[in-house]
Amino acid sequence: MNGPREHRLATPEGDICWFEWGTAGAGPSLLLLHATGFHARLWDQIVAALPQGTHVIAPDHRGHGRSYRPATLADWGATGDALLPLVDRFAGTPLIGCGHSMGGHALTRLSAQRRDAFRHLVLIDPVIMAPDHYAGQDALPIPDPAEHPVARRRNDWDSVGQMCARFADRPPYAHWQPAVLDDYCRYGLLPAATGEGLELACPPQLEASVYQNALRIDPYRWLSGLAAPVTLIRAPSGERGGLMDFSQSPTWPGLGAHIGAVRDERWDEHSHFIPMEDPARVAALLAAF
8 A cells, every 4th residue: 555645633732643545435444543652653564454445544642743742641531532623524434443552542532422433443452441440540649750761761863773773672672573663763753853863753751641641541431432343452461560561461351341342352472562563463353344
């Protein structure tokens, strides 16, 4: 499939950058939502493996990629709400939604608010915990993003190649397909504000604010409003070595049964980063719709 066209969509808070492959037609279009700290072009290898002519829409979430940057990203629900104008732009076109991690969480919010827009939801390890986890979370003080280890990520790079070489043999990137890692680095860097070198498109402190607040927002406030059938794909569950250990799934194993997923699968050979490790398998799953 040919490369995507880049678009800008004005919203009350700022411009959303989104990418489009193919053209909307009689069949459903595919809406792809990425994870925390990533960007829309991390779907490139999956899109390349889809049937020719598939219409694909992939936005950069607010604070990520080339979309606007709020001061903080304290509400995953608001991350979903920010994409409502994009969904409304395709009113009348049935959507197959696929979201990974934060993208899956945001997709449930979108689907609950636009119940007629989606024909099917594919949630890939959407980081939704058991219902009792969220009790009282919104009453806790908001943590300082500077205290999270992600805030200390390296943010100055000489080149895309330098970033790829540094990450190539480090977990979790060492398990990614090389072409996906190249996309992550190539489209995840922007010219530095200083005018010298490159910096991350999602600034470390902004990404840290996501992690500090991700589990404060209770998605069960809207999960009962899902109208579209759900396919849930998860990595294996087990004891994690901390909040930043994604070798095991951070998603509640009972989520599929709780929301009545029509398909609930555990892909045991993968970590949380399923789309990066096996884009062809994810593409085959999506092509079935």
